[in-house]
Amino acid sequence: MTTKIMWQPDSSQIAATRMNDFMQHISRAQNLELNSYAQLHDWSVQHHETFWRSIWDYFDVLGEAGERTLVDGDKLPGAQWFPDAQLNFAENLLRYQDDHIALIFRGENGARQQLTYAELRHEVAALAAAFKQQGVVAGDRVAAMMPNCIETIIAMLATTSLGAIWSSCSPDFGVQGVVDRFGQIEPKLFITVDGYFYNGKQLDISEKVNAIRTELKTLETTIIVDFAGLEHRYDATSVAWNDYLDRSATTLEFVKMPFNAPLYIMFSSGTTGVPKCIVHGVGGTLLQHLKEHALHTDIDRDDVFFYFTTCGWMMWNWLVSGLAQGATLVLFDGSPFYPAPTVLWDIAEQEKISVFGTSAKYLSALEKAECTPRTTHRLDSLRAILTTGSVLAPESFDYVYRDIKANLCLSSISGGTDIVSCFALGNPILPVYRGELQCKGLGLDVQVCNDNGEAITQEKGELVCRNSFPCMPIGFWNDDDGQRYFNAYFARFENTWAHGDYAEITEHDGVIIYGRSDAVLNPGGVRIGTAEIYRQVEKIDSVLESIAIGQRWQDDERVVLFVRLRDGVTLDEQLEQDIRKIIRSNATPRHVPAIIAQVTDIPRTISGKIVELAVRQVVHGETVKNTDALANPEALEQFRNRAELNQ
Numbered sequence: 249m250t251t252k253i254m255w256q257p258d259s260s261q262i263a264a265t266r267m268n269d270f271m272q273h274i275s276r277a278q279n280l281e282l283n284s285y286a287q288l289h290d291w292s293v294q295h296h297e298t299f300w301r302s303i304w305d306y307f308d309v310l311g312e313a314g315e316r317t318l319v320d321g322d323k324l325p326g327a328q329w330f331p332d333a334q335l336n337f338a339e340n341l342l343r344y345q346d347d348h349i350a351l352i353f354r355g356e357n358g359a360r361q362q363l364t365y366a367e368l369r370h371e372v373a374a375l376a377a378a379f380k381q382q383g384v385v386a387g388d389r390v391a392a393m394m395p396n397c398i399e400t401i402i403a404m405l406a407t408t409s410l411g412a413i414w415s416s417c418s419p420d421f422g423v424q425g426v427v428d429r430f431g432q433i434e435p436k437l438f439i440t441v442d443g444y445f446y447n448g449k450q451l452d453i454s455e456k457v458n459a460i461r462t463e464l465k466t467l468e469t470t471i472i473v474d475f476a477g478l479e480h481r482y483d484a485t486s487v488a489w490n491d492y493l494d495r496s497a498t499t500l501e502f503v504k505m506p507f508n509a510p511l512y513i514m515f516s517s518g519t520t521g522v523p524k525c526i527v528h529g530v531g532g533t534l535l536q537h538l539k540e541h542a543l544h545t546d547i548d549r550d551d552v553f554f555y556f557t558t559c560g561w562m563m564w565n566w567l568v569s570g571l572a573q574g575a576t577l578v579l580f581d582g583s584p585f586y587p588a589p590t591v592l593w594d595i596a597e598q599e600k601i602s603v604f605g606t607s608a609k610y611l612s613a614l615e616k617a618e619c620t621p622r623t624t625h626r627l628d629s630l631r632a633i634l635t636t637g638s639v640l641a642p643e644s645f646d647y648v649y650r651d652i653k654a655n656l657c658l659s660s661i662s663g664g665t666d667i668v669s670c671f672a673l674g675n676p677i678l679p680v681y682r683g684e685l686q687c688k689g690l691g692l693d694v695q696v697c698n699d700n701g702e703a704i705t706q707e708k709g710e711l712v713c714r715n716s717f718p719c720m721p722i723g724f725w726n727d728d729d730g731q732r733y734f735n736a737y738f739a740r741f742e743n744t745w746a747h748g749d750y751a752e753i754t755e756h757d758g759v760i761i762y763g764r765s766d767a768v769l770n771p772g773g774v775r776i777g778t779a780e781i782y783r784q785v786e787k788i789d790s791v792l793e794s795i796a797i798g799q800r801w802q803d804d805e806r807v808v809l810f811v812r813l814r815d816g817v818t819l820d821e822q823l824e825q826d827i828r829k830i831i832r833s834n835a836t837p838r839h840v841p842a843i844i845a846q847v848t849d850i851p852r853t854i855s856g857k858i859v860e861l862a863v864r865q866v867v868h869g870e871t872v873k874n875t876d877a878l879a880n881p882e883a884l885e886q887f888r889n890r891a892e893l894n895q
């Protein structure tokens with residue numbers, strides 16, 4: 249069966265893209281005739297050393313690239329990219345210093361602020377000067393529990409301008425979740441707020457902040473941004489943001505750092521124990537984000553770039569790098585459904601957003617809420633929608649083109665915290681096929697492997713990357729012999745990064761993700777990605793969301809499906825039959841759940857991912873190691889000791 253093309257750029261659109269310009273540039277520089285993305289990608293993998301050096305040059309990275317590009321290039325892990333380079337991350341994000349708008353903040357409570365590039369630089373200088381007076385130096389850690397607002401970006405840029413290391417989470421994290429993360433990295437400074445707004449509520453977090461400060465023994469100072477307008481009592485180790493800034497600072501200096509110096513410490517979701525502290529480097533993060541924004545997303549100075557994210561998800565780090573393109577970034581903090589499900593589209597229309605990023609879950613919830621922005625909003629500026637976080641079902645492609653906008657590039661993108669970027673993503677010179685990620689990222693030898701480690705196409709298997717790339721983490725924090733880092737990605741296949749996604753490379757060299765590999769269902773020895781089931785079940789109007797697990801049963805495994813239904817709907821025999829029928833007729837009899845059960849909530853991580861493993865553990869009576877990693881741990885109780893799972 250041929251896969252439907254949902255959108256295709258015409259030749260004039262292709263000619264105007266930065267991807268096309270880069271392809272011409274490489275053709276000229278390397279004396280080649282590259283005429284397609286497939287050719288460019290092949291070249292970028294076969295000559296990945298030259299490719300990444302070209303990325304540095306093409307984007308005119310500020311700093312010294314140094315002589316060597318790659319040392320021990322065939323070692324995974326162990327390859328060293330740009331071992332002689334010196335650069336500063338913040339300097340590259342602040343290369344523009346003019347009156348173009350850099351940041352627009354929109355709060356759930358109606359707040360709107362904006363800052364030009366010149367003003368942003370000024371604010372960063374004032375904070376960096378105060379940091380310096382406090383004695384913050386390269387390698388120190390600055391931790392932030394912040395909403396997605398302008399101050400968070402100023403703080404990250406001030407931190408990294410000094411070569412210090414940035415780590416952030418959002419204010420909805422619980423005390424233990426924050427301490428589990430920041431406690432491991434021993435921060436010197438903590439930046440936070442008095443409170444925040446969510447779903448129409450003003451939430452005071454002063455008690456939580458005090459509890460966290462007590463636990464983080466290495467803190468010298470806590471800086472508090474007056475975000476929610478609440479009274480805050482300061483003590484000797486806390487200070488208001490506005491009092492802390494050194495407004496007399498006139499210049500901003502950038503401490504040059506090695507390419508592989510730590511930039512960000514990010515955290516795994518922590519659903520299987522204390523979160524892993526994944527350390528990302530200065531140069532690798534920058535080069536990869538330059539490539540992904542400019543080439544794969546075609547972002548430039550004229551773009552208004554929005555991603556719906558919190559500061560606890562790597563998409564925040566990804567969005568912020570958009571400053572390096574000189575684009576205007578739109579930040580939003582709050583519920584995307586308050587006061588109405590259309591709120592993000594109001595913002596898209598008002599701010600003339602051209603690139604709108606969100607999660608796949610948001611789109612399916614929007615569809616269930618029967619929103620049709622195409623008929624209610626003027627979205628003339630919108631030219632791309634990006635989604636990630638979970639698999640974007642083929643039906644969501646239909647929804648976007650039918651009910652949001654027909655003429656745009658819908659790019660499902662995938663990678664994650666582990667690489668602070670993507671393995672497969674969008675491409676402005678390729679068509680969008682229904683249900684597929686458009687392409688593998690340039691420079692990345694992304695493959696799908698069978699159990700023997702052999703590359704396969706048009707078959708499901710493990711998503712891997714077979715060459716080294718600059719944005720591999722530089723390691724895990726407090727993992728001196730690198731063993732935990734090795735075990736996380738390299739133990740499965742030799743000299744290969746195994747990403748933990750169950751996926752397929754399509755005939756168009758696109759990618760389909762079927763779910764996380766550790767959640768794959770295995771009834772009767774047949775491997776089934778959970779997204780294959782969700783896609784069918786969630787077509788049923790009364791099903792809002794679902795989660796599938798494999799339950800050990802009579803020396804085999806059986807598929808158990810839990811569904812969250814619209815208010816007032818009860819799972820009855822008819823609905824069960826409808827669910828089974830839709831799965832059987834659109835997937836296979838093997839996909840049909842043995843048991844279907846109703847729940848009113850599905851547990852998810854704080855960045856919104858449903859946690860199949862934790863549900864599986866509860867169903868089997870096992871202990872869930874770290875419920876602090878969950879946004880709604882109480883939801884797990886609904887899966888414990890269910891009578892229907894014993895029959």
Ligand SMILES: CC(=O)CC(=O)O
Binds near residue numbers: 563636662664665669
């Ligand atoms: C790019 C991504 O893969 C983001 C995520 O799902 O965490």
